[in-house]
Amino acid sequence: xxxxxxxxxxAIELAGLKDGMTxxxxxxxxxxxxxxxxxxxxxxxxxxxxxxxxASSLFDAHTPLLEHIKxxxxxxxxxxxxxxxxxxxxxxxxxxxxxxxxxxxxRPADIALGRTPIDVAFIAAPTADSEGNCxxxxxxxxxxxxxxxxxxxxxxxxxxxxxxxxxxGTLSEPSISGEDVDYVVAVDAIGDPNGIVSGTTKITxxxxxxxxxxTAVKVIEASGLxxxxxxxxxxAGGASLAAAMYLKNVMLAKGVCGSFGLGGITGYMVDMxxxxxxxxxxxxQCFDLKAVESIRDDPRHREISGARYASPWEKDAxxxxxxxxxxxxxxxxxxxxxxxxxDSNGFIMGGSxxxxxxxxxxKIAMIIAPIMRARLxxxxxxxxxxxxxxxxxxxxxxxxxxxxxxARTDLRERLKAAGIPVRSIEELKQIxxxxxxxxxxxxxxxxxxxxxxxxxxxxxDSIYNVPV
Amino acid sequence: xxxxxLFLPGSTPNKIINGDAMGADAIIxxxxxxxxxxxxxxxxxxxRNAIRDLGFPGVEVIVRINxxxxxxxxxxxxxxxxxxxxxxxxxxxxxxxxVRALDVYLTKLERASGMAVGGVGLLPLIETALGVxxxxxxxxxxxxxxxxxxxxEDLSADLQCRRTKEGNEIDYARKRIVCAARAAGxxxxxxxFTDVNDxxxxxxxxxxxxxLGFTGKASISPRHVDPINRAFSPSTAEISHAYEVxxxxxxxxxxxxxxxxxxxKMIDAPVVARAxxxxxxxxxLGLGREAR
Amino acid sequence: xxxxxxxxxxxLESGDVYVELSPxxxxxxxELQSAVLLQFGDAIRESAQDVLRQFEVENAKLKLIDQxxxxxxxxxxxxxxxxxxxxx
Numbered sequence: 001x002x003x004x005x006x007x008x009x010x011a012i013e014l015a016g017l018k019d020g021m022t023x024x025x026x027x028x029x030x031x032x033x034x035x036x037x038x039x040x041x042x043x044x045x046x047x048x049x050x051x052x053x054x055a056s057s058l059f060d061a062h063t064p065l066l067e068h069i070k071x072x073x074x075x076x077x078x079x080x081x082x083x084x085x086x087x088x089x090x091x092x093x094x095x096x097x098x099x100x101x102x103x104x105x106x107r108p109a110d111i112a113l114g115r116t117p118i119d120v121a122f123i124a125a126p127t128a129d130s131e132g133n134c135x136x137x138x139x140x141x142x143x144x145x146x147x148x149x150x151x152x153x154x155x156x157x158x159x160x161x162x163x164x165x166x167x168x169g170t171l172s173e174p175s176i177s178g179e180d181v182d183y184v185v186a187v188d189a190i191g192d193p194n195g196i197v198s199g200t201t202k203i204t205x206x207x208x209x210x211x212x213x214x215t216a217v218k219v220i221e222a223s224g225l226x227x228x229x230x231x232x233x234x235x236a237g238g239a240s241l242a243a244a245m246y247l248k249n250v251m252l253a254k255g256v257c258g259s260f261g262l263g264g265i266t267g268y269m270v271d272m273x274x275x276x277x278x279x280x281x282x283x284x285q286c287f288d289l290k291a292v293e294s295i296r297d298d299p300r301h302r303e304i305s306g307a308r309y310a311s312p313w314e315k316d317a318x319x320x321x322x323x324x325x326x327x328x329x330x331x332x333x334x335x336x337x338x339x340x341x342x343d344s345n346g347f348i349m350g351g352s353x354x355x356x357x358x359x360x361x362x363k364i365a366m367i368i369a370p371i372m373r374a375r376l377x378x379x380x381x382x383x384x385x386x387x388x389x390x391x392x393x394x395x396x397x398x399x400x401x402x403x404x405x406x407a408r409t410d411l412r413e414r415l416k417a418a419g420i421p422v423r424s425i426e427e428l429k430q431i432x433x434x435x436x437x438x439x440x441x442x443x444x445x446x447x448x449x450x451x452x453x454x455x456x457x458x459x460x461d462s463i464y465n466v467p468v
Numbered sequence: 469x470x471x472x473x474l475f476l477p478g479s480t481p482n483k484i485i486n487g488d489a490m491g492a493d494a495i496i497x498x499x500x501x502x503x504x505x506x507x508x509x510x511x512x513x514x515x516r517n518a519i520r521d522l523g524f525p526g527v528e529v530i531v532r533i534n535x536x537x538x539x540x541x542x543x544x545x546x547x548x549x550x551x552x553x554x555x556x557x558x559x560x561x562x563x564x565x566x567v568r569a570l571d572v573y574l575t576k577l578e579r580a581s582g583m584a585v586g587g588v589g590l591l592p593l594i595e596t597a598l599g600v601x602x603x604x605x606x607x608x609x610x611x612x613x614x615x616x617x618x619x620x621e622d623l624s625a626d627l628q629c630r631r632t633k634e635g636n637e638i639d640y641a642r643k644r645i646v647c648a649a650r651a652a653g654x655x656x657x658x659x660x661f662t663d664v665n666d667x668x669x670x671x672x673x674x675x676x677x678x679x680l681g682f683t684g685k686a687s688i689s690p691r692h693v694d695p696i697n698r699a700f701s702p703s704t705a706e707i708s709h710a711y712e713v714x715x716x717x718x719x720x721x722x723x724x725x726x727x728x729x730x731x732x733k734m735i736d737a738p739v740v741a742r743a744x745x746x747x748x749x750x751x752x753l754g755l756g757r758e759a760r
Numbered sequence: 761x762x763x764x765x766x767x768x769x770x771x772l773e774s775g776d777v778y779v780e781l782s783p784x785x786x787x788x789x790x791e792l793q794s795a796v797l798l799q800f801g802d803a804i805r806e807s808a809q810d811v812l813r814q815f816e817v818e819n820a821k822l823k824l825i826d827q828x829x830x831x832x833x834x835x836x837x838x839x840x841x842x843x844x845x846x847x848x
Contacts, residue, residue: 207690208486214694345798371489374774374828375796399489419754435485435522437831439799481833482775509843510769514836521832 002130003184008162009042011183012120015158017043020050021119024156026149027057027081028124028136028285032195035124035162037064038187044073052076054118056107056148056306057353060085061195069095078116080104080351087348090449093465099348099450101341101463104284105310105317105357106455108151112307115457121156123149123176124190128163132181133174136286137296137303139165141191144286144295145265146175150305153180164190175303198288203245203268204238208399212368213242215420216326216397217250222418223364223411225323226251230258232278233319233358234326236266236287239368243326244268251277262309262318263325263354265291265301273300282318284309284354310357312455319354319361327355329369329396331383334425336390336405338367339383341452344376345442346384346466348450356388357455364394364411371398376439377432379403379425386461387452396425403428443467469752470494470528471700472693473657473686477502478511478531484518487527490690491697494528499544500535500559508540516547528554530591535560536569545573549588550581555614560622561592562599564609571610586611591657595619596626600641603648615683616649618642620659631662633669635676646681655683664689674699707750711757713743763820767845770829770837777829781841784821788812794826807831811838820845 005011017023023043025036036055041064043051053074058065060083068074077099082090090099102110110116125134126141136146141164153159153176161176166186204210216239220226232247234240245268251258258278261269265283267290273281281301286292294301310319319325330350331339338359343349359365365388369378378398394411396403403425404412415422423431443466450463474492476483478499487495497518503511519529531553534540537560545556558570570590578585590612594603600623607616620638624631631637642658649656658677661670670692677685678699685696702710713735720728728735750756766782790808794801808822822841826834 207490210691211490344796375800375830376828399486435830437800437803439796440802442798480773480776481829482773485775485830510837510840513839513843514833517832517836521830 003132003178003181004130004166005183005185008039008185008187009046011160011185012039012042012046014183015120015160017048017120019048022052022054022117024054024118024121024152025056026123026146026152027055027059028143028146028148029141029191029196031059031061032191032193033059033061033124034189034191035122036062039122039162040065040068040073044068044071049073050075052078054078054116056104057081057351058086059083062086066094076100078102080107081353082348082351084343084347084349087350091342091347091463091466092468093445093447093449095449098448098462101351101450101452103310103352103357103455104148104306104354105312105319106453106457108305108307109311109313109455110457111151111155112311113313118152118156119158121149121152121159123153123159123161125161125163125176126190127165127167127171128161128184129167129169129171129178130184131170131178132159132161132184133171133176133178134161134163134181135171135173135175137175137292139163141165141189141193141196142292142296143196144292145283145303147284147304147309148306149176151307158182160185162187162190164188197286197292203242206238208370209239210242211399212239212370212397213246215402216243216366216368217246218418218420219366219395219397219402219415220247220324220364221250222414222420223324224414225363226254226256228257230256231260231262231321231323232258232325233261233263233322233362234269235328236264237328240326240328241266241268243368244272248272248275248277260318260321262322263358265295267291270294270301273298282309310354310361310455312357312360317361319358322358322362324364324366325358325362326366326368327359329367329378331380332367332369332378332393332396332425333380333383333390334429336393336396336425337383337386338388338390338393339385340387341385341450342463346444346464348463352387352452356392359388359392360455365392367393367396369396369398371400371428371432372436375436377429377436379429379432385452385463389454389460396428398428400431401428469749470655471684472696473530473684474690474693475502475660475686475688478515479503479507481514484514485522488524490693492527492687492693493684493697494530494554495524496530496532496557496686498532499540500532508534512544512547516551519548519551519553530555530557532557532559532593536566542573545577549574549577550583552583552587555589555591557591557593557617559593559619560595560599561606562596563602564605567592567606567609567613571612574612588612589614591615591617593617593619594641594645595622597623600644603645604651607649607652607654613652613654615655615657616645617657617686618645618659621662633663633666633673635673642677642680642682650681656681658682658685660686660688661692662688664691667691667695671695671699701753702746702750702755706746707755710743710746710750713739714747761815761817761842761846763817763842763845764847765845767841769840769844772825772827774827775829775833776827777834777837778825779837779841780823781838781845782821783845784819787819788817789821791821791823792826793824795828796826803831804834807834808838811835811842815839815842817842
């Protein structure tokens with residue numbers, strides 16, 4: 001039976017969207033996404049108010065949301081990540097209710113448990129058929145994996161697929177099955193391909209980034225985990241990618257064949273797969289064109305759901321089998337707590353994404369960060385916001401030394417034995433402050449504008465407004 | 469232990485600040501070629517403040533001043549010398565006379581700031597044909613000269629040839645300067661490999677320099693520091709062999725034997741001397757027997 | 761020292777500070793823009809005053825556009841501007 005309806009407006013009406021309900025979106029089209037804005041514009045035109053938006057991430061492309069917030073179309077936001085453009089306004093206090101931040105594992109878990117029920121899921125799909133079977137691997141707006149949208153499709157009361165590549169026939173290998181879909185809408189374009197995936201992600205040329213990446217790989221070698229079956233995740237940031245490049249060379253030189261590479265996948269991880277560093281890639285999100293091509297063409301490169309990636313309640317969540325994850329930080333405190341939510345002035349500029357999920361699961365959760373950014377030391381007494389608890393972070397790599405969580409005496413001894421410059425985290429703080437001076441704490445407001453929920457659903461920290 | 473030296477432009481704060489984190493044994497804060505004439509004053513003050521406030525723990529600090537035929541070199545020394553950098557690198561050093569001119573001025577500055585006379589060491593940069601031919605007299609012109617440094621770029625220009633990756637054009641100069649430095653009993657450092665994108669070329673160039681007898685090598689790119697350090701560090705095999713040699717000698721002495729053989733080969737004085745140098749280097753790098 | 765002409769020093773690159781110093785006839789005036797204003801604004805002003813005092817500059821307008829420069833950089837750039845702008 002065809003589920004195709006002519007217009008988005010019709011789909012919204014058929015889905016029965018009313019005041020006070022919850023709508024959801026995924027972020028696989030990243031900063032190129034047109035769908036969230038398109039849907040919200042129709043919803044606003046229909047005069048529906050007081051909605052909750054549950055989006056796996058929000059980017060600067062989504063700043064029109066601010067208008068809907070001002071007009072009370074949207075009164076609550078749930079997300080795992082919010083980029084600086086939107087975050088800045090939220091931090092200034094444009095919303096009455098605080099934004100609820102979850103993790104990429106916590107979001108699908110809470111959806112499945114009914115803690116954050118979704119009334120209507122709007123799923124951007126680069127290719128779909130009239131039954132609602134869809135995939136991200138094909139079409140002009142291909143984005144690769146649709147992993148973060150699986151929970152939305154499965155648990156929302158109504159699911160609407162929005163595509164710019166509606167097939168006449170049946171899609172043979174869908175990522176999301178039509179069983180979970182109620183309506184399909186064809187539009188001209190679901191996104192701007194330039195914003196969806198980057199061409200190639202370039203490895204940093206910043207010497208500090210390269211030095212840290214080299215040290216990171218020495219830490220991995222010294223940890224004893226780099227043996228056949230090794231599993232690994234790294235971010236798409238400069239130093240993290242450079243670490244993947246150096247790690248590849250070491251794995252090839254030592255003939256180590258790992259089991260899987262995980263996470264948001266870049267072309268560098270694809271190279272590692274192709275050259276034999278891993279037997280498979282488990283991909284919840286593609287970062288670049290090479291990753292999109294690989295997930296489409298290489299059966300060893302597998303699409304996984306957000307829950308399979310990182311849910312705390314999923315028995316075989318991939319993060320639990322992870323040996324090493326390399327993560328970033330805007331701040332780390334002397335208890336190893338990490339902030340990836342707010343900037344040095346307290347403005348929201350990010351979110352956990354999979355940060356705290358992978359840190360909790362991996363045998364070694366490693367933070368790579370320069371000892372200072374401009375004049376701001378990376379290590380503080382207390383981070384502005386706890387995104388990831390320090391108890392789950394094992395090691396901090398900077399260009400001026402490596403700090404190991406005191407709970408990991410085993411790791412500290414291994415690193416020392418390998419000649420890696422191990423210092424206490426307090427020492428790293430002092431080294432930086434000797435160079436920069438001690439920064440004053442920026443003033444905090446008294447109103448909560450964000451709540452950070454840990455992957456198990458407990459409240460980890462609150463983000464306050466920035467007085468301006 | 470000075471294997472690698474990293475050039476840092478004296479006018480760029482961001483590069484100076486992280487200079488001591490790049491793995492180089494020494495940094496060369498450059499007031500000369502990396503700084504345009506309009507910024508000479510700014511770089512001099514910036515480098516002075518950076519040495520004073522940051523200190524660069526764990527690395528040696530060398531400052532390349534402007535050449536003696538410029539109006540800047542005395543002002544450079546006025547600002548920098550009181551901070552006691554490890555070495556001063558004067559560019560385009562061509563004769564013993566240049567060294568003596570520096571010595572006179574440095575002595576005056578040392579007296580003025582109450583420093584020990586003769587404490588400031590020199591690392592003359594040899595980068596002209598005349599300088600190469602005078603390398604021995606430069607190296608032995610003053611107790612201040614601690615090492616010689618070959619500069620391949622300017623030298624090639626002076627030789628009226630093109631600077632190549634292979635470096636045939638500077639081969640004579642390299643060998644000559646090593647010989648001159650060793651004859652004068654000072655250390656000797658090789659010119660940077662300038663293609664910052666060619667990592668393999670950098671490794672080859674460093675290994676070649678080591679084979680000629682250079683003590684270490686400079687780099688203009690942090691990326692080449694690691695290859696240089698590796699090329700100028702003794703290998704595990706060299707270290708093991710050195711300990712075998714020294715152990716064999718010790719055992720022979722204990723037994724009162726005069727002639728010693730190891731693996732069927734005679735160990736003579738040069739072999740022992742070399743072994744002792746390797747062990748000293750290994751221990752300085754934390755690769756000695758104690759560390760293992 | 762008397763500032764007799766407008767002088768600049770430094771750049772707008774990250775980790776540097778751009779300094780503009782010009783003569784004035786009504787004491788010293790400091791205008792500061794900084795990427796780390798909340799954390800280091802007071803410290804930067806103090807250092808600026810300190811350098812002006814050290815060179816006995818009493819009538820100058822000092823404009824600083826700071827991109828997170830360290831204290832030693834800020835002091836160096838201001839000193840450079842002072843020496844460039846003083847009487848010959």
